[in-house]
Amino acid sequence: MRVFKLKRDNFIPFMKGLGKFGELWGPVKKGDHHVYAQASPEQFDLKAIRTIVPAKKFFLPKKSTILKFKNNEWTEHFDVKKRVIFGLHPCDIHALNIYHKFYTRLYPDPYYLKNREATLIVGLSCLPDEHCFCNLTDTETVNEGFDLFLTDLEDRFLVWIGSPKGDEVLKLVKDLIEETTQEDIDEYVAWRKKRRSMFQVSLDLEGMPEILTFNYDSPIWEEMGDACLSCGTCTMVCPTCTCFDIEDEYDIRTDEMDRQRFWYSCVFREYSMVAGGHNFREARSERLKLWYTHKLVGFMSEYGSPACVGCGRCVVSCPVDINVLTVAKALLKEKPDAFWARMASLKNMEVEHA
Amino acid sequence: MGKPKVGIYGLTGCAGDQLNIINCEDELLKIFDIFEIESFVMASRAKNENVELDVAFVEGSVSTEKDLEHLMEIRKKSKILVAIGHCAVFGGVQSMFMGKEPWIERYKKVYGKENAVTLTPPLEPKPLAAYVKVDAVLPGCPIEKEPFLKLAGKLAHGIVPKVPDFPVCAECKWKENECLLLKGQLCLGPLTNSGCGAICPSMNIPCIGCWGPIAKENWESEALLLLEKGYKPDEIVKRFAIFGGTERAELLKNFLESHQKQESGK
Known part of the structure; x- marks a missing residue:
């Protein structure tokens, strides 16, 4: 992998130069959080840790038309835009790599593939906050799945080239980058050390596939099911959740039937409902169990690694604190500080009183 | 398949759902194109009530005996009955005290006496489904244009739509x-x-x-x-x-x- 240096003062022109490839998208502040938005690079927040919704939205849009029917004929519908997506952290890129496997292996998805082809992925290094745990999921560094990757060393960036496309695009900004020096390498090594020391979550996540398998009938699923609001937020914000639903919508304005594909969630009640009205996972606890076993066990056997990248989105997004960390803690018999656990102990107390 | 025959009706409510259908200004001609509108009193005095309907849209809650009579008539002549708006689907805000205390107590509080003069005998406000089979619903207070147009599009193609089952x-x-x-x-x-x-x-x-x-x-x-x-x-x-x-x-x-x-x- 080749690496260059980019002075901080050159960051804006560098990004603007890459903008010749396509629309510029990056992390922009929204309230107290961040979202990937189309913006000029001056607006990008390089300190953003995690966006509300992950970069999967570029590859499997939240809602999109995939087919159009008119006069008994149908045509595939693509809405592909050339984009530069800046600011993906190593966990986000790992998640995209999982996405890639899912959407290309058995049934290559033309919509995914076209979107992916039209995208330039420019990664950005990060320093973890108290919810990050990519150090436990083996996703804290990344070697593939990006075109360019910027390591932020404050007064300069290291620019790693990750693909032939990245190499090609770098020609657009060749006057802005320089060869690296020994000092840069030393700084990078020190930066890595500093970053590694900043992780705050410690937990035996590696053991999860076995522990989850052992705990298939654990009462904690019921406890979580009692608290789960089935709001679907966990699956919407999870960068490796791939599920969607499809609906045909007739547009009376154009006399066209649009086949819409939109993000769906296995925690929704109808997800496991089949023709005739039978529901394989009527109970919320069953649906949660599906999510966690698929993510941490099922993926393991299918793709060789669990589908959690430690981004912490579920940790900061679930209103009742059901997330990879509290679930793992509970299964490891460490008491999680979580609403669902408090609700469960309340209920147990009521049972004792009765 | 000919154009579906359609009626649009209102029981007790603010009539905001019917109004929002009329507010589909750019699409109104299209709506009248895909449906044969037999009755839509808010839009036109010309109406034909002596015809079987493929689809009836009904807004409002059942809050009077007249409402109930009207609903029964509509149900009888309609293949598909669609409750539109919160009042028709869930009873509306007027039903928020339903069952809380004997209804007549609230009635007395409002009208000052038990046998106040009203145009038609009142009933405890309830959603349509409390009295008749409802085939499809479009909630909202009021209903929104886009979901209504989608629903209309489906019905025009003989699809009975369902509400999304997620929050x-x-x-x-x-x-x-x-x-x-x-x-x-x-x-x-x-x-x-x-x-x-x-x-x-x-x-x-x-x-x-x-x-x-x-x-x-x-x-x-x-x-x-x-x-x-x-x-x-x-x-x-x-x-x-x-x-x-x-x-x-x-x-x-x-x-x-x-x-x-x-x-x-x-």
Whole structure:
């Protein structure tokens, strides 16, 4: 992998130069959080840790038309835009790599593939906050799945080239980058050390596939099911959740039937409902169990690694604190500080009183 | 297949749902093109009630005997009956006290006496489904243009549509909003039918549930969560009751009361 240096003062022109490839998208502040938005690079927040919704939205849009029917004929519908997506952290890129496997292996998805082809992925290094745990999921560094990757060393960036496309695009900004020096390498090594020391979550996540398998009938699923609001937020914000639903919508304005594909969630009640009205996972606890076993066990056997990248989105997004960390803690018999656990102990107390 | 014959009717309500159909200005001609509109009193005095309908859209709750009679007639002559708007689907705000106390007590409070003169004998306000089979629903207070057009498009093709079975939160995340519940606001997103496009939370206004309660929602959990966030049981029950129907509000009230007893007994 080749690496260059980019002075901080050159960051804006560098990004603007890459903008010749396509629309510029990056992390922009929204309230107290961040979202990937189309913006000029001056607006990008390089300190953003995690966006509300992950970069999967570029590859499997939240809602999109995939087919159009008119006069008994149908045509595939693509809405592909050339984009530069800046600011993906190593966990986000790992998640995209999982996405890639899912959407290309058995049934290559033309919509995914076209979107992916039209995208330039420019990664950005990060320093973890108290919810990050990519150090436990083996996703804290990344070697593939990006075109360019910027390591932020404050007064300069290291620019790693990750693909032939990245190499090609770098020609657009060749006057802005320089060869690296020994000092840069030393700084990078020190930066890595500093970053590694900043992780705050410690937990035996590696053991999860076995522990989850052992705990298939654990009462904690019921406890979580009692608290789960089935709001679907966990699956919407999870960068490796791939599920969607499809609906045909007739547009009376154009006399066209649009086949819409939109993000769906296995925690929704109808997800496991089949023709005739039978529901394989009527109970919320069953649906949660599906999510966690698929993510941490099922993926393991299918793709060789669990589908959690430690981004912490579920940790900061679930209103009742059901997330990879509290679930793992509970299964490891460490008491999680979580609403669902408090609700469960309340209920147990009521049972004792009765 | 000929054009479906359609009637659009209103029972007791603010008529906002019918109005929102008329507000589809750019699409009105199209609507009249795909449907044979037999009756739509708000739009035209010309009407034909002596014809079998393929689809009847009915807004408003059943709040008088006349409403009930009218609904029965509509049901009898319609293949597909679609309840539109919160009043028709869930009873509307006028039904928020349903079952709370004998209805006549409230009636006396409002009219000053038991046998006040009204145009038609009143009834406890109820949704259409309390009396007749409802084939499809479009919730909302009032209904929104886009969901209505989609529903109309489906019906024109003989598809009986269903409401999405997921809450506002999903659409709220599609909009990439910050979660108002996490920010400590009394947001009913997790308990409310989606379809509105999460309009209110997208404007930083918590969801008040106007698309009605989603099937099998987990109100126990949300109520306890709101208690933990410092809301008073009374506040929670009141917010739930506006669009949630009394039955649920009563269950919730009992639940919170027994919970409080438990807490104080500790």
